[in-house]
Amino acid sequence: MTIRFALLGAGRIGKVHAKAVSANPAAKLVAVADAMPAAADAIASQYGCEVRTIDQILRSKDIDAVVICTPTDTHADLIEKFSAAKKAIFCEKPIDLSVKRVQDCLKVVAKNKTVLMVGFNRRFDPHFMAVRAAIDAGEIGDVEMVTIVSRDPGAPPIEYVKRSGGIFRDMTIHDFDMARFLLGEEIATVSAQASVLVDKAIGKAGDYDSVSVMLTTKSGKHATISNSRRATYGYDQRIEAHGSKGSVAAENQRAVSIEVATAKGYTRPPLHDFFMTRYTEAYANEIAAFINAIGGKAKASPSGADGLAALALADAAVKSVKEGRAVKVSEVLA
């Protein structure tokens, strides 16, 4: 059975999903909607699908599932509407910038028994999946300390920064999810420190560009996260899990793996430019997992609850920076 998709939002991440959906033999991209006609047209002509309005899609009987890639502040409303319309929903992170709003939205989803999956693409990266598989296979014993280094090649435009909810909710949120994914235990406390080292304009917009985070679980496991909005050498994405019997790490990826040796030394190329090329396989796997969930072959994961949990960690990090103390996650979920 082929799952018929509509894409809501034809921007940068929308294009990534349009490609992943179109390449999947079990899926068909039927329609695309975007406030900008040109953006929707581009997708439509590239993948041979129709341009429709969101309302048309909502009423379309030939659509089984939607991929929500619109601006964040529309996510929760769209989820509720398409949940009511009995469509399966894949939503880019975050569901909303407000924990309360997410909690309400998830109640609607639960009531309607909608298949809802949240776009934490990194869980589907083959290398990170292999790290998780090594842990599951018992190769490193009990996981004790997770180390995540995650650096963007460059800062986003200031207009984006202003609407992003801040670095913790926009960027670190992926690392919060990865920490949960690898620790296998809920986070109890969050300590964070943040500064502006890359671009003063980010500071003026009330955000940070360089942050460090420490997490603990109830049983005392640790995770540390290091984020910067700048890495001259490409998209830096490393994870490592240290356990009682050993350690497992996924190293950085590059498009080509040659090495040139000269009198100046041995040089390998920079890393991938950014997520579109670094996580190509992850996006394909993610859509495949969503299709499996629609088909009932697996639970939708990461779930809405995973989306909520990561957002709560971001809120706790914001609070920790502000108050200079370790914040309990329960404080921000109250």
Place this chain on the structure above:
Amino acid sequence: MTIRFALLGAGRIGKVHAKAVSANPAAKLVAVADAMPAAADAIASQYGCEVRTIDQILRSKDIDAVVICTPTDTHADLIEKFSAAKKAIFCEKPIDLSVKRVQDCLKVVAKNKTVLMVGFNRRFDPHFMAVRAAIDAGEIGDVEMVTIVSRDPGAPPIEYVKRSGGIFRDMTIHDFDMARFLLGEEIATVSAQASVLVDKAIGKAGDYDSVSVMLTTKSGKHATISNSRRATYGYDQRIEAHGSKGSVAAENQRAVSIEVATAKGYTRPPLHDFFMTRYTEAYANEIAAFINAIGGKAKASPSGADGLAALALADAAVKSVKEGRAVKVSEVLA
């Protein structure tokens, strides 16, 4: 403009090309032919194309190009027929096991001005292309010594070995092409040694499973090739070019790049299983290059002459082993 393809031969390598053609937005797989109906049917149903006989395809007006993946002893005849029918031709290596037969076939192709490309897929591997690009950019100065290590994960079935033309024409031929690709100068002499270390049955079939080759060009550049039909750790494919200003190498590829550290040491996974997964991108790039050549955007390369040159090196290697001496390539091209 979309190029309409027919696939001749639906075996292991035929499937690889069917996938590459289908995934290319400028191509359409229209028909498939195979002596085994089940094999053709499988491709037809997976990619939504028709099953036709080779003769039907020869007469089909809706076919612009053919991909020849049939047994080697049919290649030259098919090339001549489809050349006469004015189809563009992509042919798996080798064109034939006889230098004379290849020379005759290429005359037909030349007369008909057919676009003919030979399937030396490794030239399209992104990593090997990057090696070539580094050389072209002058990063290592003049290329002086090329080192190729190429090992299959396991030996093919004896029935395959018997029809293969021997390891030099079947396996080393790729490395001969790669040596030519990287040296950028014609090979003058070939010295080879060969033995049976992996499987005695291969020896009984009159072939070898472990070979070493040294090549020289007229100006004195060197290449060495080391081949084995067995590598427990996966498909071992390494090339290195050493030059007057430095060196450039492409390292082995693996499906996932994690590393597990335990008391026993640091372990990375084995390499790719074999060419189907190792050279996925190369096969896609290869078909794209063929399409470009059909469209007149580039010369068909590797060409029939490249196919002939590599075969001549294989013949010279066979002669070198037999006679225990360095063989001039001119001796086998007479």
Place this chain on the structure above:
Amino acid sequence: MTIRFALLGAGRIGKVHAKAVSANPAAKLVAVADAMPAAADAIASQYGCEVRTIDQILRSKDIDAVVICTPTDTHADLIEKFSAAKKAIFCEKPIDLSVKRVQDCLKVVAKNKTVLMVGFNRRFDPHFMAVRAAIDAGEIGDVEMVTIVSRDPGAPPIEYVKRSGGIFRDMTIHDFDMARFLLGEEIATVSAQASVLVDKAIGKAGDYDSVSVMLTTKSGKHATISNSRRATYGYDQRIEAHGSKGSVAAENQRAVSIEVATAKGYTRPPLHDFFMTRYTEAYANEIAAFINAIGGKAKASPSGADGLAALALADAAVKSVKEGRAVKVSEVLA
């Protein structure tokens, strides 16, 4: 001119220094003292020096410099005595477990104008020195975020733990110094979290075995430290500095760098056992630097002030864990 040394304390680290001193052509090991006669005798017979008491050494005219490797609680007293006796002093870290005691001790050293160097051996590791040199050469621009992963192969005996002053003062203190070394700016605040994951006996002794630390400087630079008392794969010692123009890292070291490839994957040996083999060159360089300082060719560095600074960070970390908040370094130096 040869510097004549006496070694105070012939235990594990004493042996390391005895070897470094003996191998240095500008030094001569003249005497050794230890409360355990057998330990002193072993050094004496291996390196051809005399056994003397500490008091004898204090009065020895043929001794220019002492290396203090006795238990921590004797360091400050010995420094003061040998400072008064006009000997150059190399003291293992920490000078004392009390910030106040260290401050008093350093006043005596200052008054006597003694050459005092503190044993932060890692500053002399060739790889870490090369990281510092790359920073000094401007290769990564301004340092912004330092990441340190430092894991011991196994926990020390509980008796050692009890007298150690706790993991922050015993183990993390090296990483505090390394953070200062690489950041090139004083630390302003310390946030730490700590747990017992390796050995419950360590917890019963009032200490931790797994800690994470975040540091900030006044200008907003970050450092993170991850420590564990257990690493099955050897002595894990990694540092990385991320800057405005790039990043520089020193990878782990192993005694032999072979790689074995089998059907199970590619395996490299575990890391060095522990500091005695990992930092062999560092200990030799450290003694050479001390000799240079004695000869007036360079300032004694790391200095007593560096020892104090690292201890203050340890105190702040202890306080941070206890109070669940970011602690200003100024709070513990008051």
Place this chain on the structure above:
Amino acid sequence: MTIRFALLGAGRIGKVHAKAVSANPAAKLVAVADAMPAAADAIASQYGCEVRTIDQILRSKDIDAVVICTPTDTHADLIEKFSAAKKAIFCEKPIDLSVKRVQDCLKVVAKNKTVLMVGFNRRFDPHFMAVRAAIDAGEIGDVEMVTIVSRDPGAPPIEYVKRSGGIFRDMTIHDFDMARFLLGEEIATVSAQASVLVDKAIGKAGDYDSVSVMLTTKSGKHATISNSRRATYGYDQRIEAHGSKGSVAAENQRAVSIEVATAKGYTRPPLHDFFMTRYTEAYANEIAAFINAIGGKAKASPSGADGLAALALADAAVKSVKEGRAVKVSEVLA
């Protein structure tokens, strides 16, 4: 018991051995001889030994062992003299450039039952020893194909080249020994090709600077060797053994192992400058092995017979280049 050494020849390699002998606690460097008084004086003053003539050393009762580092054409005579004088002998490779002369010399050594060890230092490199140990432990099954890449950072002075006996006897001889060390079976045939790519003056001197060699054993095992007199990126020394169950390789070594990442990519420093720094540990281990052999704890290895075998391979390689054919080792040993 301390072994008392005399050093014959205080040139570049003589200095390396003087250091290794002096650093060994079981050895004492008593005397040094050199035709150039300044060279001998330098060693004498650095290591506190006496300058003597070779004849004096021959008659010295306080000398147990000699290290011969004089020009090659004196080696065989010195070995015979010191063998008659009942001294243990360590001789730099080669024993002589003439197979016949070496054979005669070894007869004298055998008659006198002298301990004679030949300076194939690479057998004592910890990394190459670990490769051999992995083979001995059965980790890769039966060794089948050995690959050696060995490149000097730069060509030696032409005067050196003229007296060297040619690249095969001067440089490749180390790789011939390494091939024998790793294959564990005598070489049966040698095929070689050689050219002048680095420096035309080397060609005018009748020598080559770029050579490739293939070796076979009676049972059909292979080795390939690639040599160049130029590597801009340092002293390139790689070995790999491929076997029935896997493969083992020793990677290149560098003085510091940092990596700098910038917009241009990831860069590691060049390799060691040359053998003096690359093989520091090997030279120390080599002298220790010689001392063990003198003490009767082990056989002197590599032996005079090993020196002869490697020289015969060099002779066969010269013959192979000249005659363009595979040469049997038995042809040059007749």
